[in-house]
Amino acid sequence: MTRKTEPPRRDADATRHTILRAARQRFAADGYARATIRAIAGDAGVDPALVIRYFGSKELLFAAAARFDLRLPDLAGLPLREASRALVRHFLVRWEEDDTLMALLRVASTNDSAVAELLAVFSGQVKPLVQALSGQEGREAAERAGLVASQMLGLALTRYILRLPPLAAMDHETLVARVSPVIEHYLRGGDRIA
Amino acid sequence: MTRKTEPPRRDADATRHTILRAARQRFAADGYARATIRAIAGDAGVDPALVIRYFGSKELLFAAAARFDLRLPDLAGLPLREASRALVRHFLVRWEEDDTLMALLRVASTNDSAVAELLAVFSGQVKPLVQALSGQEGREAAERAGLVASQMLGLALTRYILRLPPLAAMDHETLVARVSPVIEHYLRGGDRIA
DNA sequence: GTCTATAATTCGATAGAC
DNA sequence: GTCTATCGAATTATAGAC
Numbered sequence: 001m002t003r004k005t006e007p008p009r010r011d012a013d014a015t016r017h018t019i020l021r022a023a024r025q026r027f028a029a030d031g032y033a034r035a036t037i038r039a040i041a042g043d044a045g046v047d048p049a050l051v052i053r054y055f056g057s058k059e060l061l062f063a064a065a066a067r068f069d070l071r072l073p074d075l076a077g078l079p080l081r082e083a084s085r086a087l088v089r090h091f092l093v094r095w096e097e098d099d100t101l102m103a104l105l106r107v108a109s110t111n112d113s114a115v116a117e118l119l120a121v122f123s124g125q126v127k128p129l130v131q132a133l134s135g136q137e138g139r140e141a142a143e144r145a146g147l148v149a150s151q152m153l154g155l156a157l158t159r160y161i162l163r164l165p166p167l168a169a170m171d172h173e174t175l176v177a178r179v180s181p182v183i184e185h186y187l188r189g190g191d192r193i194a
Numbered sequence: 195m196t197r198k199t200e201p202p203r204r205d206a207d208a209t210r211h212t213i214l215r216a217a218r219q220r221f222a223a224d225g226y227a228r229a230t231i232r233a234i235a236g237d238a239g240v241d242p243a244l245v246i247r248y249f250g251s252k253e254l255l256f257a258a259a260a261r262f263d264l265r266l267p268d269l270a271g272l273p274l275r276e277a278s279r280a281l282v283r284h285f286l287v288r289w290e291e292d293d294t295l296m297a298l299l300r301v302a303s304t305n306d307s308a309v310a311e312l313l314a315v316f317s318g319q320v321k322p323l324v325q326a327l328s329g330q331e332g333r334e335a336a337e338r339a340g341l342v343a344s345q346m347l348g349l350a351l352t353r354y355i356l357r358l359p360p361l362a363a364m365d366h367e368t369l370v371a372r373v374s375p376v377i378e379h380y381l382r383g384g385d386r387i388a
Numbered sequence: 389g390t391c392t393a394t395a396a397t398t399c400g401a402t403a404g405a406c
Numbered sequence: 407g408t409c410t411a412t413c414g415a416a417t418t419a420t421a422g423a424c
Contacts, residue, residue, distance in 0.1 A: 012389065031304035033227030036417065047391050052419060108356060109300040110225035115356055122358060139360070146352065146360035147372055153356075154348015158340065162302060162309055162347075164316060166333070166340035178341055182376045206407065230399065241409050246401060 018044045019051055023065040027103035032062065032111050063113050068100045070125045076132050083133055084184040088176045091152050095160065105156060122149055134187050147186040155179060212238045213245055217259040221297035226256065226305050257307050262294045264319045270326050277327055278378040282370045285346050289354065299350060316343055328381050341380040349373060 022043035026035035037058055041048040055061040073090060075083040095101050107114035122145070130145035131137060155175070159167040170178075216237035220229035231252055235242040249255040267284060269277040289295050301308035316339070324339035325331060349369070353361040364372075 015389085031227075033225075034304060037419090038417080048418090049392085049420085050390065053390090058418070106303040109303040110228060118356055119358065142360040143364065143372075146358050146364075149358060150348040150352040150361060150373075151345055151376070152348070153351055154344040154346070157347055157351055158344040162312055164313065164340050164343060166336040167344060170337065170340075178337075178380075179344075182345070182379065185375065185379075186372075209407085231401090232399075242400090243402080243410085244408065247408090252400065 015044075015046060015050070016054055019046060019054060019061075020065045023061055024099040024103050027062060027065060027107055028099040030106075031109075032107045032114075037061070059113065062107065062111065063117075066100060066104050066107070066114060066117055068098075068104060068117060068121055070094060070121060072125055072129055075129065080133065080184050080187050081180075084180040084187065085176050087129075087148075087183055088152075088180045089172060091156075092172050092175065095156055101156065102160060105153065105161065122146075130187065134189065136189065140189065144186050144189055148183055151179065151182055151186070209238075209240060209244070210248055213240060213248060213255075214259045217255055218293040218297050221256060221259060221301055222293040224300075225303075226301045226308075231255070253307065256301065256305065257311075260294060260298050260301070260308060260311055262292075262298060262311060262315055264288060264315060266319055266323055269323065274327065274378050274381050275374075278374040278381065279370050281323075281342075281377055282346075282374045283366060285350075286366050286369065289350055295350065296354060299347065299355065316340075324381065328383065330383065334383065338380050338383055342377055345373065345376055345380070 019040065022040045023035070026040045026043065029035070030039075037051050038048050040061075041051050044051075051061060055064055070091075071094065073086065075086055078086065104114050104118055108118055126149055127142060127145040130148060131141045134141060134144055136144065155167070158164040159170075167175075213234065216234045217229070220234045220237065223229070224233075231245050232242050234255075235245050238245075245255060249258055264285075265288065267280065269280055272280065298308050298312055302312055320343055321336060321339040324342060325335045328335060328338055330338065349361070352358040353364075353369075361369075
């Protein structure tokens with residue numbers, strides 16, 4: 001029935017996904033201001049006006065492109081040492097296979113919606129895992145989760161954005177070996193490293 | 195002798211410093227793109243054209259405003275535990291008393307000259323201190339210094355830029371107690387925390 | 389559903405008067 | 407040494423044809 005005369009009917013949903021994909025790449029590579037709608041549309045092979053028509057504004061486009069799921073595995077049963085190693089390794093892999101985290105961290109310096117999404121990932125994904133692993137709740141669990149986030153995001157910042165030479169050159173296993181004891185320390189709590 | 199007829203002679207050097215001060219604040223608060231020359235000039239109480247005349251371009255203005263000295267104290271003689279505590283405390287104080295680090299970290303996401311300045315601070319100030327404290331040289335010292343930087347910058351990122359609630363709420367002494375064992379761990383090297 | 393054309397801002401930078 | 411006026415470029419966003 002719904003078959004009137006629709007002239008150039010290409011798949012609208014596929015176009016949306018192509019735009020979102022290009023947007024993530026551009027935001028990740030250039031930050032918010034320098035990632036122009038023109039450039040994003042060019043990468044996606046569509047007209048710039050289409051981008052506005054689909055997403056309303058540049059701000060809304062970013063919000064749509066920067067939704068993120070850490071996809072944390074269930075580590076509830078593991079000893080803290082193994083869980084910490086898995087956590088660092090998972091974070092490195094997840095970062096490198098998906099542009100979204102890079103886009104979020106880059107744009108967070110200038111755009112409040114990126115900050116809000118990062119805070120949501122922290123509260124909804126990182127904090128619950130830390131609660132489960134540490135057996136703590138409330139302020140204590142929140143502080144431990146915050147410290148874990150400070151080290152993981154600091155690692156991403158220095159390795160992938162600043163490209164600090166020694167960190168950019170280290171391989172995954174070396175990083176896991178060096179950093180995971182720190183994560184374990186934060187999960188255990190207290191002031192000493194045991 | 196040099197006393198021709200100079201009409202509105204206010205102090206040019208003071209004007210330069212006023213502009214630099216306003217620039218640091220704006221870059222720190224808004225990032226590079228949103229910190230417009232017009233806004234900086236407005237804060238400094240001067241004409242926008244003067245800013246260009248004095249510094250040549252926005253890019254050169256940023257370079258001039260974002261020069262940074264960590265002013266690290268000499269910790270060479272201290273035991274690692276005390277040196278680590280002093281390091282974390284000094285970093286927190288230095289961050290909060292000077293807008294320059296905030297400007298550098300914010301702008302680093304989009305501007306290569308900010309990254310270059312941060313890398314220079316790392317190579318010229320952090321790495322030498324880590325060498326002296328750890329007694330290491332070459333790649334080993336560089337990696338340890340890089341890991342120290344990852345935790346310190348991650349702390350700044352999550353506390354001052356993202357304002358992650360638990361981290362933003364913690365006071366200096368609590369942060370020193372929680373984080374300094376990590377710095378000590380990185381300074382000592384190895385994979386375990388002793 | 390897609391594209392052309394353009395409106396409406398905003399900003400960096402310049403020229404020149406005072 | 408400082409300010410007025412403005413240029414030229416780039417951008418987001420809209421209106422409307424096809």
